[in-house]
Every structure is written in structure tokens, then in C-alpha cells.
Amino acid sequence: xxxxxxxxxxxxVAQETMRITGSEAIIRCLIAEGVDxxxxxxxxxxxxxxxxxxxxxxxxxxxxxxxxxxxxxxxxGYARISGxxxxxxxxxxxxxxxxxxxxxxxQIDSTPVVCITGQVFSHLLGTDAFQETDIIGISTxxxxxxxxxxxxxxxxxxxxxxxxxxxxxxPGPVLIDITKDAQVSELDFKYEKCKGVRSYIPxxxxxxxxxxxxxxxxxxxxxxxxxxxxxxxxxxxxxxxKAIIEKAGIPAAWTILGASAIPTSHELNVGMVGMxxxxxxxxxxxxxxxxxxxxxxxxxxxxxxxNTYAKQAKIIHFDIDPAExxxxxxxxxxxxxxSKDSLSRLLPLLNENKHADWLQKFKDLYxxxxxxxxxxxxxxxKEGLTMGEVLKQINIxxxxxxxxxSDVGQHQxxxxxxxxxxxTKSNITSGGLGTMGFALPAAIGAKMAAPDREVVAxxxxxxxQMNIQELGTIFQQKAAVKIVVLNNEFLGMVRxxxxxxxxxxxASTEMTNPDFVxxxxxxxxxxxxxxxxxxxxxxxxxxxxxxxxxxxxxxVEKEGNVFPxxxxxxxxSEVRLS
Amino acid sequence: MNEEIKTLTISIYTENNIGLLNRISxxxxxxxxxxxxxxxxxxxxxxxxxxxxxxxxxxxxAKKIVGQFEKQVEVIRAYxxxxxxxxxTESCMFKIKSALLFEEPQIQNIIKDSNARIVTVNKxxxxxxxxxxxxxxxxxxxxxxxxxxxxxVRAGRIAVTKxxxxxxxxxxxxxxxxx
Ligand SMILES: Cc1ncc(C[n+]2csc(CCOP(=O)(O)OP(=O)(O)O)c2C)c(N)n1
Numbered sequence: 001x002x003x004x005x006x007x008x009x010x011x012x013v014a015q016e017t018m019r020i021t022g023s024e025a026i027i028r029c030l031i032a033e034g035v036d037x038x039x040x041x042x043x044x045x046x047x048x049x050x051x052x053x054x055x056x057x058x059x060x061x062x063x064x065x066x067x068x069x070x071x072x073x074x075x076x077g078y079a080r081i082s083g084x085x086x087x088x089x090x091x092x093x094x095x096x097x098x099x100x101x102x103x104x105x106x107q108i109d110s111t112p113v114v115c116i117t118g119q120v121f122s123h124l125l126g127t128d129a130f131q132e133t134d135i136i137g138i139s140t141x142x143x144x145x146x147x148x149x150x151x152x153x154x155x156x157x158x159x160x161x162x163x164x165x166x167x168x169x170x171p172g173p174v175l176i177d178i179t180k181d182a183q184v185s186e187l188d189f190k191y192e193k194c195k196g197v198r199s200y201i202p203x204x205x206x207x208x209x210x211x212x213x214x215x216x217x218x219x220x221x222x223x224x225x226x227x228x229x230x231x232x233x234x235x236x237x238x239x240x241x242k243a244i245i246e247k248a249g250i251p252a253a254w255t256i257l258g259a260s261a262i263p264t265s266h267e268l269n270v271g272m273v274g275m276x277x278x279x280x281x282x283x284x285x286x287x288x289x290x291x292x293x294x295x296x297x298x299x300x301x302x303x304x305x306x307n308t309y310a311k312q313a314k315i316i317h318f319d320i321d322p323a324e325x326x327x328x329x330x331x332x333x334x335x336x337x338x339s340k341d342s343l344s345r346l347l348p349l350l351n352e353n354k355h356a357d358w359l360q361k362f363k364d365l366y367x368x369x370x371x372x373x374x375x376x377x378x379x380x381x382k383e384g385l386t387m388g389e390v391l392k393q394i395n396i397x398x399x400x401x402x403x404x405x406s407d408v409g410q411h412q413x414x415x416x417x418x419x420x421x422x423x424t425k426s427n428i429t430s431g432g433l434g435t436m437g438f439a440l441p442a443a444i445g446a447k448m449a450a451p452d453r454e455v456v457a458x459x460x461x462x463x464x465q466m467n468i469q470e471l472g473t474i475f476q477q478k479a480a481v482k483i484v485v486l487n488n489e490f491l492g493m494v495r496x497x498x499x500x501x502x503x504x505x506x507a508s509t510e511m512t513n514p515d516f517v518x519x520x521x522x523x524x525x526x527x528x529x530x531x532x533x534x535x536x537x538x539x540x541x542x543x544x545x546x547x548x549x550x551x552x553x554x555x556v557e558k559e560g561n562v563f564p565x566x567x568x569x570x571x572x573s574e575v576r577l578s
Numbered sequence: 579m580n581e582e583i584k585t586l587t588i589s590i591y592t593e594n595n596i597g598l599l600n601r602i603s604x605x606x607x608x609x610x611x612x613x614x615x616x617x618x619x620x621x622x623x624x625x626x627x628x629x630x631x632x633x634x635x636x637x638x639x640a641k642k643i644v645g646q647f648e649k650q651v652e653v654i655r656a657y658x659x660x661x662x663x664x665x666x667t668e669s670c671m672f673k674i675k676s677a678l679l680f681e682e683p684q685i686q687n688i689i690k691d692s693n694a695r696i697v698t699v700n701k702x703x704x705x706x707x708x709x710x711x712x713x714x715x716x717x718x719x720x721x722x723x724x725x726x727x728x729x730x731v732r733a734g735r736i737a738v739t740k741x742x743x744x745x746x747x748x749x750x751x752x753x754x755x756x757x
Contacts, residue, residue: 136597136600137600140597140600140601140604141601141604141608144651145651145652146597147597148596148597165651197651198593198654198749199592199593199651199652199653199654200651200652321649322645322648322649323642323645323646323648323649325645326641326642327642327645
């Protein structure tokens, strides 16, 4: 938003009291919060709100997804690429429960989303009325906050609070359930944005002593390693992080949700950590003397066995959420606070440094990984297309400027490993929950939030069919997302585990797929199937050149595997290259 | 890393909102922690509720769940305390046949020795109330059980801490922080 827009919004916020219905109040609250797009699906208990949406359709654009799960993921995609709050709306009962997967995904990946659900009349609450479900009870463990409104008069204050809580501090999803009587009855409406909630401190105070302790450890380290996560992106601390790694010469690795905060090509960017991360940062986690974790939460997919994780290292943990400190890994120094603020205060305390020998170790291990894994992934000589070479072509055509939205499975790990990112907020994927079906709707939200950016969704044949109906939304909204389905005719990631750990018993992982191109064409989306290496480059070029949405199916080798791999529960240094 | 399991009292100061009990119990449930007793009531501050929850867990578990409680938007502050850091009591009621009062003279001595209080007496039954430590209540229960108990109920632990908890200052800080 530019300044005049902000000023206009402020005026709207400070408006005079007016007598309106609850449902009109809901829309006015959304507009006052700067919401210009929302994703949803109508139904009985939310119809008054839809009726108002019709009235306000010039100011606020409602996107009819084809399933409420799609609405929740689209709101997430919108939020992840823009840093703003995504909004999803649904009716009571099945509409509300269909949102839950997206809400849970947003919770674990700290994504600011506000979900509004309709609810039966308040006098029917608890009676098992038609389409009544206890969505407050159901969503409690997967929301940052939730609340049921039964009186129209409560709408402005609760919605203001919802937006404030969703986006402040460590962001997360908020669900507001509104009974039908609250929607249809009147209130004296006046909107004030929420500036604070007693009992809630979004950003803990940074203790300056912890900053100097951290600086001292970093300055005396011989082999420091930074592992950054999404906290850097959420805190808009990309430049601060870059300045730190450059000044102190510290190799820096990222978690899957931290991807793209620093360009892939940066000399000190040493790759991804975790189960399918890069060889060097995983191996050297168990050799570094100081591990600096920034805005990441030591997920088990990152740490492998905690008993052997970085035991030799002093641990410094920067986080906004005090509950993350010592949750999984015991720290020596914990710096609480907002990443931008902490890192900018850390910078002047650091000595200039190079750590050339230490950095060389990363390069040596990269050379090994390149020889044993990467070469065959992205410059294959064998027959059979690899997922890696598809990514390489996409990098070439987009020059690394695309936002990559990936689903869950082998293709996701390949996408995160090989996508070249030049711009922050470019890796949109379901990290913590690992939700198949995420990418197609999330790509819609991302494209609508950033229409000028190239948005490429990379999806497996399994996950694609979990929300394939959203092709209808793409078509209707003319959302120009590029869809790449990497078809291996398997639930590939599960098949890989079956191959490695279940004696190749491929129980229910083989898929007989429909003609995907015909399906795309049925939704009036142009598409192509590629089966041969010679066709790949041109097809990707054509897809990227297209001004509209485009579907590309690439038939890849059926039993390709993702390496390196840390078997689950093993130590990070037990990473396998084959 | 085999840490000792202790009886710990968790105090959670919260806004007085519907649904918070759900959030709090879900935090225990997810971690497979069994609640020994739970009391919730108004606290010393207007509009602020206090949960007092007794659990048997290790201190490092306690530290982590206290962090999870504090993370909840409507939780003002959470603490855990060892038994020796609190002054605590539990209370219970017994309903007993009135006839026994006259037929079993020993019962009168039991009542007197245990410092229990007779809440009401009628022709059918009388009701005893007793507050104290769990072991005192348990021993009274054993003594009376011999004669027959019609109903027995025990309430959760209530506790105050020996040290100050400074909730009022906390709330003040919240107000300053948010302004
Ligand atoms: C909703 C959901 N159900 C099940 C899983 C478990 N799972 C993880 S990866 C995977 C296979 C994905 O297959 P596909 O979409 O074809 O991608 P590929 O691994 O072949 O690239 C499955 C079933 C999941 N992550 N999400």
C-alpha cells in the first residue's frame, strides 16, 4: 500500500458510527483492514455475508474456489508471497471443517490467515442443528487464536483483534465463527484497528546482554555456521542477515521455509539443511563450533536424531517465540526478539572475518555431492527424464526470478534443492505439515497477490489430484499460474521409502493416471505433455512465454530417488548419497 | 537424562474467556500428561482467572509446557512450583448415615481428631467437610470407610505461592507495552 492509500484507509477506519447489519459490518471491517481479495465458498450459514459481498463487489473481490481447502491454501499462498494477511471464508459444518487442513498448515508454518466461518443461529448452538459443528473446538489446537461471535455488536472489536493477532509477532491463523443471528441483526458500527491485546506480547524484549554474549561467541568461533529459517523472511531481515554473513564471513544454510531469503547464488549460501538437504551443511553441522540458528525451530526433519545433533557446538538461537527456546535443542545463548531488530543490533558487534579454510570444507563437500548426486540429477545422461533437469530448465527460462510453489513429495525436495532464487518470498511450500494438495490453490493465491511475478507450481501426480478441481478457479479467475506436474506414476516419496526401508514392497503407491492434458484442456487451460528430453527445453520455454495459465506434464523416470537423504531418526552426519 | 518426576503445581493467570480451558487441556493432552487435579476460579485481580493444576512431570517438561501456555494469546502468565514452594490445601466432603453417629461412638472421635467440620445433620445423613493435605484426607477416608460412606468427593488442590508472583505489575507492563 502506498502512503495515500494508507491515509485513505485511516479515514475509513475513523469513520462515524452507523447502524448496519452484522454481515455488512464484517465486510466493512475487512475493507478497513485493507483486504481487497478473499477466497471462499458460500452456504446457508454464511449467506448474509455473501449478499453483502455482492453489494461491495467493487471494493472487495471474492474468489470462488472449488473446495474450502482450496480457499484456505489460496489464502496461505496470498499471505506467503505478500506478507499480508490472507482471508478465507466458509459456511458452517462441512464448509468449516474443510478449512481445517489449511488452518493447520498455516499454524505450523506461521502464516497469517484469518478464516471466517458462518455458524447456525445462536439459539441452536449445541443442539446438533443442521450443519452445526463445533468448529471452535475442532480448530483450537491448530489456531493461534479463535473466537465465536454470537452478538452483532462484538463484530468490529473481534475482527480487529483477529487481524492484529494473525499478523503480529509470530504470525498464525485465526478463526472467527459468527452465528447467523449475529450476521443478520444490527449494530452501531464504528471500526478501530486493534493496537494491542492485554495478556499478549507479540515481540518479546531483547536483552542486550544476550546480544553481546552472542557476538562474543561468534567473534571467537573458528567454524561458525548459520542456519536460518522463515523467521528471517517474516521479520523482513533478509538484508540484515546478508550483511552479517558477509561481514563475519559465516557460511549460511537454510531450512525449507527459509529458502530464497538470500539468493541461491550467494557465495556464502551453502544450501539447505535437513532430510534431503545438501551434504555439506548437514555433515558440517556436526563439526561447526558455533551454530547460529535464526528464526528456525529445530524441526526433526532438520535435526535428525537430537542425541547427536551439533553436540560439539555452542548454540545461539535467535527467535521471536520464547516457547521455541530449548524446546528441542538446548541453547547456550538465546536472543529473543524480532529478527530484523536483533540482527541489526548484532551487526556492529561483529568482527570482520573470512573463515576461508572453513568455507573451503563446504566447497569440498559440495564437489562430492555434485559428483555423486547433482550431476546425474540436472545433467542426466541416462534415458528417462529427471525432476532435476526440469527444474534446471525452469531456472533458465525464468532466470531464477519466479516464485516456486511446490506440493509435497519428491518433486518438492527437488524443487527446493535446485530452484535458483534471486528474490525473497519465492519459495512457497507446505513445510511443517507437508500437505499434499497445497500447491495448486496456493499458487492461485500467490499469483493474485503478485500478478507481476511468474508463479510456477511444481506438483506430483499424486498431490495434483488432491485439489485438481482448482483448475476451475484458475480458469474462472484467469490466474496465469504455470502448472508443472512431474508425473512418475507413483506416490514417489512413499515409493522411495518402500524401496529403501520396506524391501521394495510397493503397497498402494502406483497410480494409473488420467490424461492430464485433456483435463486441463477441459478447463480451457492450454497444456502439453513431454516424454522426451529433446522436447523439454522448448516446452518450458513455451510455458513461461505464455501470458495465460499453462499446464505442463513431464513424464519423468518412474523410480527416481531423492538424495542426499538422512534416514529418519539418524544423525545428520549419517547422510546418504545413494 | 533420566530426570526425576515430581508433583508440580502449575498456576496459569488468564483472561476470563470461554474456550481457554480447551486450549489449556489440549496442551496437556498432546503431550500425554495426565492432570491430577484442576481448579479454576477468579483470582486476586478483577477479570483475571487463575488455573491451579497439579501434575506429575519432570521440571524440564514443566518449563516447556509453561512456555506453551504463555504462548496462548489470552494467558497472562504461567508458573510451575514445587510442593515446598507453595502453601496448598485440598478439600473434600463425606456423606454418612446419621444412625452411625449414635451407633458408633468412635466416629465422633474420628471427627474431632481430624479437625473435620460437620456441615449439616438431618435424620438420614450428616455431611462432613475437611480441608487439608492429601494424606490427611486419605487417612480420614480410610478411617470412615470402615463404617460405610454414602458419598465422597474431593476437590482439586488450591495453592498460593510463598514467593510473590507480581501479576499486577505484569498487567501494568502489558498495558505499557501495548501503548
Ligand atoms: C494429505 C497427505 N496425504 C498423505 C501424505 C503422505 N505423502 C507424503 S509424500 C507422498 C507422495 C507424493 O506423491 P506425488 O504427489 O506423486 O509426488 P512425488 O513424491 O511422486 O513427487 C505422500 C502420499 C501427505 N504428505 N499429505
